[in-house]
Amino acid sequence: MYKEKILNILRLTKTGFRSGEELARKCGISRTMVWKHIKALESEGFGIEAVPSQGYRITSVPDILRLDDIRHGLKTRIMGKELHLSPRIESTNTLAMQMASRGALEGTVVIAESQTGGKGRLGRTWISPPGNLYLSVILRPDIPLHKAPCITLMGAVSVAVAIRTACGVEAGIKWPNDILVAGKKVCGLLTEMSAEQDRIRHIVLGIGVDVNMDPGELPSEVRALATTLKAETGQMVDRAALLRQVLRDLDHWYHVFLKQDAEVLDEWKKLNMTIGNRITVSGAGETLEGLAQGIDLEGRLVVKLGDQSVRHVAAGDVTILKGSGAM
Numbered sequence: 001m002y003k004e005k006i007l008n009i010l011r012l013t014k015t016g017f018r019s020g021e022e023l024a025r026k027c028g029i030s031r032t033m034v035w036k037h038i039k040a041l042e043s044e045g046f047g048i049e050a051v052p053s054q055g056y057r058i059t060s061v062p063d064i065l066r067l068d069d070i071r072h073g074l075k076t077r078i079m080g081k082e083l084h085l086s087p088r089i090e091s092t093n094t095l096a097m098q099m100a101s102r103g104a105l106e107g108t109v110v111i112a113e114s115q116t117g118g119k120g121r122l123g124r125t126w127i128s129p130p131g132n133l134y135l136s137v138i139l140r141p142d143i144p145l146h147k148a149p150c151i152t153l154m155g156a157v158s159v160a161v162a163i164r165t166a167c168g169v170e171a172g173i174k175w176p177n178d179i180l181v182a183g184k185k186v187c188g189l190l191t192e193m194s195a196e197q198d199r200i201r202h203i204v205l206g207i208g209v210d211v212n213m214d215p216g217e218l219p220s221e222v223r224a225l226a227t228t229l230k231a232e233t234g235q236m237v238d239r240a241a242l243l244r245q246v247l248r249d250l251d252h253w254y255h256v257f258l259k260q261d262a263e264v265l266d267e268w269k270k271l272n273m274t275i276g277n278r279i280t281v282s283g284a285g286e287t288l289e290g291l292a293q294g295i296d297l298e299g300r301l302v303v304k305l306g307d308q309s310v311r312h313v314a315a316g317d318v319t320i321l322k323g324s325g326a327m
Ligand code: BTN
Pocket: 090, 091, 092, 093, 094, 115, 117, 118, 119, 120, 121, 122, 124, 126, 133, 134, 135, 136, 178, 187, 188, 189, 190, 206, 207, 208, 209
């Protein structure tokens, strides 16, 4: 508790030093105790300069997620009221699904620094080394089952908006749920659900954002198609700040979705990079080629084929064809 208080005071001091005496007075502890907490912060990776007769100042912060940082100024209604942070687990989605079936609150967020069995869409693996964001959010929406896919669209809108706000880059969405920057993937979303008859028990919205990892760690087959936020911004990204922004935007767009889902679809359309392009979409053993005309109220991609017939596609991988436009 005193360690966090000292850290907060030092972090709020943009320039100059804070003396050991002042820190001791503000915390109501001795200067020796202040020194012990400073040593503990250094062992956690904080760079702290100590100058005799001036005091302490922070020179660098470690790229590790800390619950206090994530909670700092979060101010959400439900997202992240319960936070679980692990250094390394198999999959945040798997743990969140287990927690949800044991009754975890809506808005509970499971975060990991790395995953040993990260899951991607269509049964793929999601490479999950340290340095990125891996989180899963438990939701309990009172909506008809056929609207469940729209939760992924709501998640994609939230993450794209959050990346724009926190990193100042033009993030867009490729149907159904890839977030792209400069035409390359930086984030994927994986939604899992437990339902009975026509009732949703819970949904887990999993989000993986490639933030500070070295792009060389990406599997060679996706290296040309994927990037990281660090590579696109040219600097290390504050992951706690990005995570807070993701939770704030999820909080906002989830409430919009529950009141008026069409508003989320409108925002998705504004951010999307798929509609209006000639595409191929592969899934369920076939590849279709046509014009991506829009999405329907259930989040399915509406594709007009060469023979003018129209298909509503629920799942698949989209490739945007070069030099595309209306057919
Ligand atoms: C995709 O294939 O594009 C979706 C990737 C989703 C990855 C995230 S990382 C956090 C959460 N836990 C998982 O095991 N998967 C999702």
